[in-house]
Structure formats: structure tokens, C-alpha cells
Amino acid sequence: MKTATRTPRERRQERTRQDILLAAIDIIAEEGAEQLSLREIARRIDYSPAALYRHFDSKEAIVDAVCNEATRRLGDSLTVVPETLPPVEYLVELGMAYLRFANDHPQHFRFIATWRVPMPEDITREQMEQAADNPADPFSLLYRAIQRGIDVGLLRVKPNYATLEMALSMWALAHGMAVLQTQRLGKIPMDYARANRQAFQDFIKGMGD
Amino acid sequence: MKTATRTPRERRQERTRQDILLAAIDIIAEEGAEQLSLREIARRIDYSPAALYRHFDSKEAIVDAVCNEATRRLGDSLTVVPETLPPVEYLVELGMAYLRFANDHPQHFRFIATWRVPMPEDITREQMEQAADNPADPFSLLYRAIQRGIDVGLLRVKPNYATLEMALSMWALAHGMAVLQTQRLGKIPMDYARANRQAFQDFIKGMGD
DNA sequence: CTTACACTGTGAACAGTGTTCACAATTCAA
DNA sequence: TTGAATTGTGAACACTGTTCACAGTGTAAG
Numbered sequence: 001m002k003t004a005t006r007t008p009r010e011r012r013q014e015r016t017r018q019d020i021l022l023a024a025i026d027i028i029a030e031e032g033a034e035q036l037s038l039r040e041i042a043r044r045i046d047y048s049p050a051a052l053y054r055h056f057d058s059k060e061a062i063v064d065a066v067c068n069e070a071t072r073r074l075g076d077s078l079t080v081v082p083e084t085l086p087p088v089e090y091l092v093e094l095g096m097a098y099l100r101f102a103n104d105h106p107q108h109f110r111f112i113a114t115w116r117v118p119m120p121e122d123i124t125r126e127q128m129e130q131a132a133d134n135p136a137d138p139f140s141l142l143y144r145a146i147q148r149g150i151d152v153g154l155l156r157v158k159p160n161y162a163t164l165e166m167a168l169s170m171w172a173l174a175h176g177m178a179v180l181q182t183q184r185l186g187k188i189p190m191d192y193a194r195a196n197r198q199a200f201q202d203f204i205k206g207m208g209d
Numbered sequence: 210m211k212t213a214t215r216t217p218r219e220r221r222q223e224r225t226r227q228d229i230l231l232a233a234i235d236i237i238a239e240e241g242a243e244q245l246s247l248r249e250i251a252r253r254i255d256y257s258p259a260a261l262y263r264h265f266d267s268k269e270a271i272v273d274a275v276c277n278e279a280t281r282r283l284g285d286s287l288t289v290v291p292e293t294l295p296p297v298e299y300l301v302e303l304g305m306a307y308l309r310f311a312n313d314h315p316q317h318f319r320f321i322a323t324w325r326v327p328m329p330e331d332i333t334r335e336q337m338e339q340a341a342d343n344p345a346d347p348f349s350l351l352y353r354a355i356q357r358g359i360d361v362g363l364l365r366v367k368p369n370y371a372t373l374e375m376a377l378s379m380w381a382l383a384h385g386m387a388v389l390q391t392q393r394l395g396k397i398p399m400d401y402a403r404a405n406r407q408a409f410q411d412f413i414k415g416m417g418d
Numbered sequence: 419c420t421t422a423c424a425c426t427g428t429g430a431a432c433a434g435t436g437t438t439c440a441c442a443a444t445t446c447a448a
Numbered sequence: 449t450t451g452a453a454t455t456g457t458g459a460a461c462a463c464t465g466t467t468c469a470c471a472g473t474g475t476a477a478g
Binding site: 113158159160168169172174176177180190191195199201202206 | 369378381403412
């Protein structure tokens, strides 16, 4: 599989575009999102601030691209969970992977959580219901796992509460725990790994009857 | 009960301090948090920008105060849930009230959720375990309700997963759902009220065995 | 090879931001 | 009435995102 860009010009373009994004990501990781400025990005990659506008329409566009990249990385760290696990275990480990990412990259997680929930852009019911063929997408992973749980009889569909609703609730739980724990609540002395696991297990259990 | 401030001077001080905060809250509600600027606040209350520094050390201090005020309001809309309800129903309604606030005041909720999770500042285990006497605090409401559920036998304590952990998980679920639904996910056509209720019920159910 | 032309990068400028500070005006107590 | 403390201000500073005319470069056509 080759890159779609042909000419040297386009390759150079694509490269500095990536440089801009990587610099932005570094700044966020090192100094926090509020320190992200066009001038700092430009300084790091030896350009003038104005030059960035040859690659992005605005700072917001850069922020958006960074969000997408960070979301992609979060998605990657979810795909490492072996999909061969039994449904319940798989769901629990998905949630734990989500929390691990938030814990390992707090700045990035805070960043994307501030601007948007790290989820695929447009979720419609039809789109989701045919998502079994989209293996890479992180929300699809969750959706399919829920569906599997239903098929096996571990989860029970209720009125107005089917696969999509369960998947969203599960995502909400993971996201909420991640937000809570990447903020000042890390101070409370408790065994987070165990507690988190228990919370996921309980929730799944509760969806089963 | 009289105000603690005595002299006319102190009363005037307190009043313009409130004016500043109210202006800030209005701006956030009307134009969004990113439009909040000291100059706009000053314009609205007929002061120069520099004058604000007689009442607050920095913009961050104003933001902090606004956060506290918004958190207080969120807490108020949780206290309307009658504490006489049976434990499970009470917990569900508490969560629904949280979501209702987020839905009714999306800008304010987004604002506090961006800067901090809307929770009391310092939560320690000891502090929580003697919180039965702090009726007003919203997290204490949740904590006590969980405790009641345990006492009645509806919730089961597990290793490393007692009252505090359950309360935090429940808060995380509500917060996560609120964040998800105040973002672009409101587009998905589904019966949110029913789905949310079901999610809370399932979660509580799952903590019961 | 030379002539066009599109592309790339820049410095300077603009309007906006949070913040500071010397200074004037006011309020208040002695 | 005097004196000090409080209150408010305009001007300035350093920063931000953004625009734009301009110079230099790369590329493709004649």
C-alpha cells in the first residue's frame, strides 16, 4: 500500500503538516494544552507563525487534527485487547484499556476530552447496526462486543435499551471514570485498578438481568 | 441570620464582586465559555478591565469562583430529589437530576466539566465516612444513599469496593453520560430519558450481587 | 534554456487578550 | 480639616490568532 501523494511537492507538504501536528502534540504533552500557541509550534519546527497558515486554515483546524490523531491513538490502545476473550472479560478489559490510556497520557486525554468526547464523529443507528464489518473503529469494537454478549445471553435487551444504548452507557462509564481519575481525584487512597474492574463487572452484570 | 460583612464599604465590595460573577455567568450562558473575557465582563458592569483586579487576583480566580457557583447550583438541583425515596429509586433520580442539569444548562455544565469535575474539592476517605452529618453537600447525598443501600442489603460490599468506590463509580457514570449527551451525541435518535434510567437501574442492580 | 506561473515562506501589522502600575478621585476616620 | 486608605482609570506591556503584500523558490510549458 503506497501513499496517495505523488509529487515531491505534495510529499514535502505532507511532511511539514505532520511536523506541525507532532510539535503540537509534544507541546501539549510537555507543557499542557493551554500553552499550545501557533508561535510556539512555529518556533519548534523553524517556521514563522504565518507559515502554518499554508497548511491549516486556523488554529482550530490544528486543534481538530490533533484531536483526531489523539483519538486514533486511544483507539489503537483499545485494539490491543484480544477480541478472542469471552464477552464479559473482553468488555472489562476494553474499559481498563481506556482508563490506562487516560492514565498514561493525561494531558492528551484531558485535551481531547475538553474539545470532544473521543468518539467517532457521526454515530447513527443504521451506521452502527452494520458496523460489524469495521474492525478498526474503537466504538465498533465495543458495539460488537455488546452484541456478542447479547447473542450469548449474557446481556439482555430491554425496551428502548438495546445494543447501541448499552454501548453508549458503557462508554459513558469508562469516560466518566477516566475524567474523574485524571483530575484531582487521584488523591484518594484506594486501589483504582481493582475498583475500576469491579465497577465494570458490576455494570455488565447489571445489564444481564 | 445576617451577612457577616459589616461596613458599607464591605457591602459595596461584596456587591460588585457578585456583579462580576453574574456577568461572567451570563456571558458563558449567552456566548459560550470561550467568549469570556475580562474586557467583556468590565463592559457589562461599567467598569474598566483593571478595576476587576480590585476584587480578583486574576482571570483564573474569576473562573474558579464561577466554577464554584455553578457547582453549587448543580448541587442545588440534586437536593430537590426527595431523600425519602427508596434507595434504588433515589439513586436513579439523583442521576437523572444530574443529567437534567447538564441538559438544561449545557454551557455551564460544559464549563465546569472542562475545568474540573463538579465535585467537592477534597474528598478523603475519613472525611466521607463521617459525612452523614453534611446534608447539603451533593456528593454526600450520593454517599449516604449508597450507604443506605448497603445497609438495606440492596448493594453488596466487595473487596476494595465499598461505599466510597461505589459512590465514585455511580458519579462517574452520571458524569460520563452527561458529557456524552451534551456533546454532539444528542443527534442520535433515541429515548434518552428511558435509556438513562435503565442504565442507572442496571448499574445499581449490578452492584447488588 | 527561458519564460511564466504557482507555490512557499516571511516580516510587519492589526485587533484582541490578561496583566501591571503610576496616578487621580473618592471615601472614611481621626 | 487633615491624612490615610480605598477605589477606579488610562496607558502601557507582552502575549495571542490572523492577514497580507512581498520576496524567493520550484516546476512545468514553450
